[in-house]
Amino acid sequence: MNLIILTPYDCIGGDSYRVDDNRAEHIITILKLTPGDYLEIGFVNGPQGRGRIESITDGVVSVVAEDMSTIPPVLPEINLICALPRPQTLKKVLITSAMMGVCSLHLVRANRVEKSYFQSPLIEAENQFRYLVEGLAQGKLTRLPEVIVHDRFRPFFEDFLPKLESTHKTPLLKLLADGDESNLLYTVCDGHESRIALAIGPEGGWVPFEIELMQSVGFRRFTLGRWTLRVEHAVTAALSQIELLRLRQSD
Template sequence: MNLVLLTEQDLESSHGNLWRARIRDVRRYSHITRIHGAKVGDSLKAGILNGPIGQAQILQLTDQEILVELNNLELVSPPALPLTLMLGLPRPKMLKRIFQTIATLGVKQLYLINSYRVEKSYWQTPFLQDDAIHEQLILGLEQGCDTQLPEVHLIKRFKPFVEDHLPDLIGHSRALVAHPYTEAPCPRELNKPVTLAVGPEGGFIPYEVDMLVRNGFTPITLGQRILRVETAIPFLLSRLF
């Protein structure tokens, strides 16, 4: 937790630009007291969800809660990536880590999309419930020192999404699909918006790649090595931006 991220429920009162917040949940309480070893008077880097970043000074620390006062809320989050990321729905056990990773890296628009190689049962996982997604995104934001919550969209039908909604979504961005069996290397350091599609385990099937290409996507490859999705995401984003 490189940033203490406070939500509306934590915030208590405003006095001009000063806010107080009470941290009552076990996860943050024990992280702040045990890992940071923070004491009354200490200041921690803190931000308000979808708001500014400053310092949280500890006013009181009981065995129930931490009362903090927010000061110098004058910083903003690091710039978001100019990216819309479309991922073939990964297997459930990978989801928590992927939500964290995209939030840490600054992705703000994530579309999890069905595909031929996505097992139908994956859509039933509790990790896709709103609360569960939110929890992991918060962890990722705390890691990346960012307060701006990403939006996650669940797209259970591939074809109507690609044909009816994707063209608008792409807009003027560069649309790329990561596909191991193509020749064009992933471009580097693009200074423009990107819509990036990454297949599920085993990749998009040729029919799906063709449909993406017909709707404006260019296939690109990361080379001979086939990466797991949680490795491919930071690898792709580091290269593109």
């Protein structure tokens, strides 16, 4: 936990906040702070700054927010599209998305997605929240990724995505990390693009129909490397390679 993330639910009036969960435990047992000490805090979807510990009683920590004047870095817009993974993997994807500054996460139905995954409690936003906050706390970020579940494949790519694209004049670069070995990332992305949609398939991959449909709406295929990766590793790998190209351009 590199940043203690506070939410409106923690507010007990004015600038005072109270936490009694794993954040309190972290403050007491890992950071070993005591009343009067300061710590780094951040507001969900808001600024970062420092908090002063007012009291620690029976595992409940009261914090007063001060100097909340640090605006978190504005990361380039990445819209991550994942075939809905199994719940254990989804937790990791939620954490990673928040930690690595993903702007929006779209969980879509696909041929190789088991129907039961759509019955998981993790489909509900209230159950995703703690994993997103865990990612923000690790990544020292405060912008919560928007998470949207799409229970139909074709309407997402044919209707939703064009609408998302049209919200800005800047075009959306659409990337499909599917192991096509003829294209490396740098042949489909030069690092200048400020808006990217990145699609990561299910375990077992997209079926040919899905790849064709994605290509028909402008997705460009590339390979992450000579590996067979799990979904959560493919997400990290793709975001890391995109970051390398982007930093290179801004260097």
